[in-house]
Amino acid sequence: MTIKVLVVDDSSFFRRRVSEIVNQDPELEVIATASNGAEAVKMAAELNPQVITMDIEMPVMDGITAVREIMAKCPTPILMFSSLTHDGARATLDALDAGALDFLPKRFEDIATNKDDAILLLQQRVKALGRRRIFRPVARAVVAPTPASRPTTSGLRTSNIAAPVPVAPPVRTSPTASIRASGKQYKLLLIGTSTGGPVALQKILTQFPANYPHPILLIQHMPAAFTPAFASRLNGLCNIEVKEAVNGDVLKPGCAYLAPGGMQMMIERAGATGRLKILAGSADMNYKPCVDITFASASKAFGGDILAVVLTGMGADGREGARMLKSAGATIWAQDEASCVVYGMPQAVASAGIATQSIALDNMAESILKESARG
Known part of the structure; x- marks a missing residue:
């Protein structure tokens, strides 16, 4: 059974590009696209996608507000696309606080130096979120009051794909x-x-x-x-x-x-x-x-x-x-x-x-x- 994906972005080019990449994987299927956050909230409730990819800056309703509303009405794993800037970082962290689960750079050349690797990584991230057997929003940390001011002060190689591991007695x-x-x-x-x-x-x-x-x-x-x-x-x-x-x-x-x-x-x-x-x-x-x-x-x-x-x-x-x-x-x-x-x-x-x-x-x-x- 394929993982159903909703793609949200105000750029028609980016919606089309992400949809093409997602649909290249036989385990994934884009069931709809939305051009702003308000459309995304409506489609999430109506279509029940298993994963949503979401832009941050959009007209009508921005991505952070859309994430917050989706998580309140129909919790769904959300992957954010963001710019690799200081403002982009802050906005992405806000989206994670609102309930998004993961993020990737919006420019594919920032995801990986090799185009094929970037495509594979995006597909892997979407599948990883979509395979969650029961989705429960991760408990948000309580925002504590800001503490009083205080003084501020090659070897191993890994892979993006988990290698098979031997089965050990359960911990x-x-x-x-x-x-x-x-x-x-x-x-x-x-x-x-x-x-x-x-x-x-x-x-x-x-x-x-x-x-x-x-x-x-x-x-x-x-x-x-x-x-x-x-x-x-x-x-x-x-x-x-x-x-x-x-x-x-x-x-x-x-x-x-x-x-x-x-x-x-x-x-x-x-x-x-x-x-x-x-x-x-x-x-x-x-x-x-x-x-x-x-x-x-x-x-x-x-x-x-x-x-x-x-x-x-x-x-x-x-x-x-x-x-x-x-x-x-x-x-x-x-x-x-x-x-x-x-x-x-x-x-x-x-x-x-x-x-x-x-x-x-x-x-x-x-x-x-x-x-x-x-x-």
Whole structure:
């Protein structure tokens, strides 16, 4: 059975181009197109598409407003198209807050250097959203009051397509309650994610207190134009400090360092703490930033004194880095299937027998806080 898609854009050329690409895949079918947000809201209710692709700037009703109305009336997985600009990044983050699940650059040359790769990636993203067995809107993080002002401060290769993984005994799951703390002592928290990650990270990090005891490294698959805006948004919502990582940053407790888009974030031990190295990385890497690379470098710098969490995302990035971390004695958790936008990255870690816990997004922050508490 094909996945039914509604394409929304005020450009007739772009509607036609996206429709052609979607219809090239035998598993996908464009059932209608709309030229503005108001039409999209009406068609979503009438036609019940399984996925909607949505532009942001449109006449009559913009994409963000349309997303908000669709999610209120007939929740549907929505993929946004956005420009790779600062304003485009902010608008896309607003759309994700409104309920959209994923985004891609509107210019195909910004999706991938190779045209065929760009087409394949768009088809993969649409299918990943459309294959969700039961769509439940991801819980939106409560927007907390802005905290008081505070001072601001090549190896592994991955693939866009998840490789087959061996079936391991199921990991323990905690769908309704957080886990009991193990009592282990940590020096670092790592979180890797992709599709659905911005909302998931916001939900988790807004629950952390300002005195969270460890540095936090965030690896989110995101374009270079987006990471400054995303770090700024998180910093305004969270009690902890959140910043886009820069080369030479010395890690400090209660601060989250977001890997810059288009770069690789590595860590080296510097006395009792660590220092970040931000590198361009190999040109043939599929992910920039790459979860595997950061996880692998952290395993060498901190060994087993790490809690690493793999959240929602397409593909298998993070699996091999998590394997290295586990071999060094680190603790690995994965987000559970029911709360993921795309159960790809967490599934790769869980199915390989690397993750010891599979935890629902609603319980992840509480679980991390309990596990991270100093004895």
